[in-house]
Amino acid sequence: MRKYVIMGIQGSGKGTQAKLLADDLNLEHISVGDLFRWNVQHRTKLGAQVKRIMAAGHLVDDDLVESVVRRRLDDHDWNFGFIVDGFPRNARQAEFFLESYDIDGVINLELPDEEVQRRVLARRLCTQCGLDYNLIAYRPKVEDVCDVCGGRLAAREDDNPEALAVRLAEYHEQTKPLIAIFQRKEFVATVDATAAVPDVQAAIRTHFNLMRPR
Ligand SMILES: [Zn+2]
Numbered sequence: 034m035r036k037y038v039i040m041g042i043q044g045s046g047k048g049t050q051a052k053l054l055a056d057d058l059n060l061e062h063i064s065v066g067d068l069f070r071w072n073v074q075h076r077t078k079l080g081a082q083v084k085r086i087m088a089a090g091h092l093v094d095d096d097l098v099e100s101v102v103r104r105r106l107d108d109h110d111w112n113f114g115f116i117v118d119g120f121p122r123n124a125r126q127a128e129f130f131l132e133s134y135d136i137d138g139v140i141n142l143e144l145p146d147e148e149v150q151r152r153v154l155a156r157r158l159c160t161q162c163g164l165d166y167n168l169i170a171y172r173p174k175v176e177d178v179c180d181v182c183g184g185r186l187a188a189r190e191d192d193n194p195e196a197l198a199v200r201l202a203e204y205h206e207q208t209k210p211l212i213a214i215f216q217r218k219e220f221v222a223t224v225d226a227t228a229a230v231p232d233v234q235a236a237i238r239t240h241f242n243l244m245r246p247r
Pocket of ligand 1 (some may be wrong): 159160166179180181182
């Protein structure tokens with residue numbers, strides 16, 4: 034049974050890579066983002082709590098994330114491996130996580146800040162139907178107009194260079210100590226995420242001696 038942690042900044046393709054690995058190796062993809070979205074969509078108590086926090090303009094704190102991940106892992110059927118995405122978030126959680134679960138390795142997707150900026154600032158969203166566009170990979174047929182509903186496309190409010198610079202600095206500050214802890218105890222595979230999706234996936238598999246993607 035295989036257990037992994039995947040780390041990577043937004044734009045690094047972390048979710049895509051985790052899904053590819055999970056589907057092919059029959060792992061559960063335990064994504065903090067998906068867990069929170071599920072709870073909001075299904076109107077749970079936790080979902081209401083998350084909505085209140087977001088509405089007040091705050092980020093969900095590390096303790097809440099930890100309790101959600103713990104609950105999910107407690108429910109887990111241990112006949113199956115997993116890949117955790119979005120956790121741990123701080124040094125204390127990382128220490129606890131490594132002591133509690135026998136992790137096979139950590140995948141660390143690396144993307145230079147300039148490339149994060151290029152990718153994130155190219156994102157657009159339809160203001161009417163919410164469809165995602167990307168001016169690098171998935172352009173609309175007509176500039177600034179949604180292919181599906183004809184709505185106007187706009188960048189997300191927090192996808193601007195200033196806000197992104199803050200997120201980048203926070204990510205590095207938060208991640209560096211985690212990587213140091215992982216490196217002390219586990220195998221960390223650092224993978225260049227600038228490559229195409231299948232190549233990144235192949236590089237991950239090579240690090241862990243896994244079968245090549247089908
Ligand atoms: Zn639209």
